[in-house]
Amino acid sequence: MNKNHRVVVTGVGVVSPLGSDKETFFANLMAGKSGIRHIESDFAESLETKIAAWVDFDPLAHFPKHKANSLDRVTQFALVASQQALEDSGIDLGTQDKERIGVYLGTGMAGAASLEEGYIRLYRDNANRLKPFTVLMAMPNAAGAQIALDFVLTGPNLTFCTACASSTISIGEAVRLIRSGEADAMLAGGSEALLTFGTIKAWEALRTLAEEDPENAGASCKPFSKNRTGLVLGEGAAMVMLETLENAQARGARIYAEVVGFASSSDSAHITKPSPEGQARAMRNALKNAGLQPADIDYINAHGTGTLLNDSTESAAIKLVFGDEASSTPVSSTKSMHGHLMGAAGAIEFIACLMAMQQQSLPPTMNLNDPDPECDLDYVANKGRVGVKVDTVMSNSFAFGGTSGVLIAKKL
Amino acid sequence: MDTFETLRGIITDKFDIDASKVTLDATLETLELDSLDTFDIIFEAEEKFGIKVPNDQVEIKTVQDVVNLIDRLRAEQGKK
Numbered sequence: 186m187n188k189n190h191r192v193v194v195t196g197v198g199v200v201s202p203l204g205s206d207k208e209t210f211f212a213n214l215m216a217g218k219s220g221i222r223h224i225e226s227d228f229a230e231s232l233e234t235k236i237a238a239w240v241d242f243d244p245l246a247h248f249p250k251h252k253a254n255s256l257d258r259v260t261q262f263a264l265v266a267s268q269q270a271l272e273d274s275g276i277d278l279g280t281q282d283k284e285r286i287g288v289y290l291g292t293g294m295a296g297a298a299s300l301e302e303g304y305i306r307l308y309r310d311n312a313n314r315l316k317p318f319t320v321l322m323a324m325p326n327a328a329g330a331q332i333a334l335d336f337v338l339t340g341p342n343l344t345f346c347t348a349c350a351s352s353t354i355s356i357g358e359a360v361r362l363i364r365s366g367e368a369d370a371m372l373a374g375g376s377e378a379l380l381t382f383g384t385i386k387a388w389e390a391l392r393t394l395a396e397e398d399p400e401n402a403g404a405s406c407k408p409f410s411k412n413r414t415g416l417v418l419g420e421g422a423a424m425v426m427l428e429t430l431e432n433a434q435a436r437g438a439r440i441y442a443e444v445v446g447f448a449s450s451s452d453s454a455h456i457t458k459p460s461p462e463g464q465a466r467a468m469r470n471a472l473k474n475a476g477l478q479p480a481d482i483d484y485i486n487a488h489g490t491g492t493l494l495n496d497s498t499e500s501a502a503i504k505l506v507f508g509d510e511a512s513s514t515p516v517s518s519t520k521s522m523h524g525h526l527m528g529a530a531g532a533i534e535f536i537a538c539l540m541a542m543q544q545q546s547l548p549p550t551m552n553l554n555d556p557d558p559e560c561d562l563d564y565v566a567n568k569g570r571v572g573v574k575v576d577t578v579m580s581n582s583f584a585f586g587g588t589s590g591v592l593i594a595k596k597l
Numbered sequence: 598m599d600t601f602e603t604l605r606g607i608i609t610d611k612f613d614i615d616a617s618k619v620t621l622d623a624t625l626e627t628l629e630l631d632s633l634d635t636f637d638i639i640f641e642a643e644e645k646f647g648i649k650v651p652n653d654q655v656e657i658k659t660v661q662d663v664v665n666l667i668d669r670l671r672a673e674q675g676k677k
Contacts, residue, residue: 250612251611251634254611255633255637316637316640317633
């Protein structure tokens with residue numbers, strides 16, 4: 186068996202604050218639109234910052250009532266994005282060996298809402314018992330398991346939980362699995378639905394959330410800007426269909442790109458404070474894995490959270506790896522528009538990269554009028570670029586806990 | 598409202614099943630309800646009827662079985 190299969194992306198699916206289909210999502214990115222807005226839940230008045238990048242989502246538009254009631258929002262998102270990715274790939278699962286197709290999913294807080302709802306019943310409402318589906322809705326592997334159940338994919342099924350890097354890691358590990366010959370295809374990506382009162386309060390306590398821009402709530406996330414104040418929490422899901430080049434070519438599939446490089450590393454320095462060396466190590470190893478040089482990269486989708494520490498550290502790390510090429514390599518943070526999707530962040534940003542290659546266009550970093558002097562790269566500030574060469578891309582994800590994940594994809 | 602009518606309300610509301618299909622002799626299997634769905638129905642029935650269904654008594658096949666179980670537990674547990 187060929188132990189070094191080439192792996193390509195043939196389908197993508199998104200459920201996002203900027204639209205829940207790939208075209209709308211990318212068109213909104215290119216237009217600089219923001220998915221960040223006021224939280225409408227009752228608990229919003231008790232929050233210090235009342236904004237998030239949330240998804241307009243009606244579960245009953247996708248699932249029968251009882252099924253919707255037995256799936257956490259994180260699983261609902263994941264299923265819808267998976268369905269899109271499968272349809273987009275044009276794959277006919279009936280003709281495939283489904284034992285050789287698996288699911289790798291990343292998530293940060295998994296079924297946060299279901300767990301919280303349980304606690305509300307117990308501690309606030311003094312109920313003495315919980316709904317029968319509580320465990321099945323809250324367990325971290327619920328979304329990945331449900332995807333396998335719905336589409337009858339009986340290959341490996343793993344859930345990756347590495348905070349903000351979860352879905353970059355899930356995609357990268359799925360690529361490794363297919364390369365090794367252990368699977369022909371994988372649905373991989375991430376899902377996150379953590380906009381609950383308890384979870385937002387926990388983030389609030391970390392003092393990493395952005396203050397609301399007084400003039401425009403949508404402009405509150407300001408990556409690489411001198412006046413950035415933090416990240417904006419988001420939710421959604423993003424899934425990609427990965428398969429061997431042979432498989433894709435044999436069925437005449439449309440191919441977005443080949444995933445040529447992946448690496449992960451651990452800072453092992455601090456639980457929240459990022460390390461330029463750790464981030465640089467992941468980027469270097471991904472380049473090495475791809476057999477590419479920094480000059481080959483046409484675009485970097487940055488982790489770019491908008492926190493004080495991340496953006497300067499990431500800029501420094503890019504300079505460590507890219508050297509003289511750093512200033513001429515466009516870097517953007519699409520989180521300025523879709524917020525921080527945590528466990529789905531890496532996957533949705535990877536899809537932004539794939540769409541950038543497909544459309545030869547670079548999405549901007551919005552709200553960047555006054556750059557931080559420590560952030561002195563080309564951040565594609567405030568206006569996307571259309572009709573530029575985007576043939577090779579790098580997507581960065583750096584997590585609390587110190588895990589870094591970097592993916593590199595190249596047009597065929 | 599009697600036990601059956603209340604139970605039928607729980608089943609039709611939760612699972613979008615046509616009320617005409619929920620008859621006393623209908624089996625949960627023909628209504629396409631699995632064991633987890635049964636737990637869900639029992640959970641609601643416990644709330645509505647103020648009863649506690651012991652774990653060893655959730656083996657039921659038909660709607661009539663559920664009605665009998667609820668009525669028996671209401672009588673037993675109501676006397677306490």
